[in-house]
Amino acid sequence: MKIGVLALQGDFAEHSVMLRRLGVETAEVRLPAHLAGLDGLIMPGGESTTIGKLAVAYGLMEPLREFGKSQAVWGTCAGAIFLSKDARREQPLLGLMDISVLRNAFGAQVDSFEADLEIEALKQVTQTSTPYHAIFIRAPIIESVSGEARVLSTLPDGRIVAAQEGKMLATSFHPELTGDSRFHEYFLSLAK
Helix, strand or coil, X not given: CEEEEECCXXXXXXXXXXXXXXXXXXXXXXXXXXXXXCCEEEECCCCHHHHHHHHHHCCCHHHHHHHHHHCEEEEECHHHHHHXXXXXXXXXXXXXXXXXXXXXXXXXXXXXXXXXXXXXXXXXXXXXXXXXXXXXXXXXXXXXXXXXXXXXXXXXXXXXXXXXXXXXXXXXXXXXXXXXXXXXXXXXXXXX
16 A cells, blocks of 8 residues: 655655554655555645645646545645635635635634544544544634535534545544554555
8 A cells, every 4th residue: 555645835744654654655745646556645734725825836736636536535634624625715725525624713823732532433443442632733623514524523512623525534633743543544444
C-alpha cells in the first residue's frame, strides 16, 4: 500500500511519520503526476486558503477531484475544509465531500484545546474502546453533513468534529500530532 500526503503547505511531514510507523510507503504530493500509483491521499492541516491557492497554481484541483472519486482521501483540519463543498467564504475547495465547514470555529491559536472523543468506527477497526485523545488547533467545525456523508464523532455539546462519506474522511482535529495511530489505521482500512 502506498499513501500520498499533500505536501503543499502545513504539517504533512507528521502524517508521513505516522504512516511509516505503521509500515506504509508514503509519497509527498506536489504535482498531478505524484498521484499516480497511490492507494489513498491525506490532506493535512495548515492554512486552507493557502493550500487551495497552491493547488490551483500547480494544476492539482481537477486531478485531486478525479483521484477522490475512486480513492480514499482524508482531510485533517485545513484539509477537511479543502475537501468540503462549503466553507462559507470564497476560496478554492475540492467540493468532494458533502459537508459544510466553518473555519476557525473555536477562535484563535490561543483557543486551541484537547478533548477525549468516543469514535465507534475506530473501535471496529482497532478492537479497543479507549477514547480518542484529539488535538484541536485553530480548528474548524463541520457544521452539517448531507447526502451520503455521516457523522463519526461530536464534542459533548454536539458539534461535529469527524465525518465520513464513502472512502472520504474529514476531521477537525490533528491525529498526526498524537502518538495514537488508530485514526490512520482506520483510514488505511478505507484505502484497501
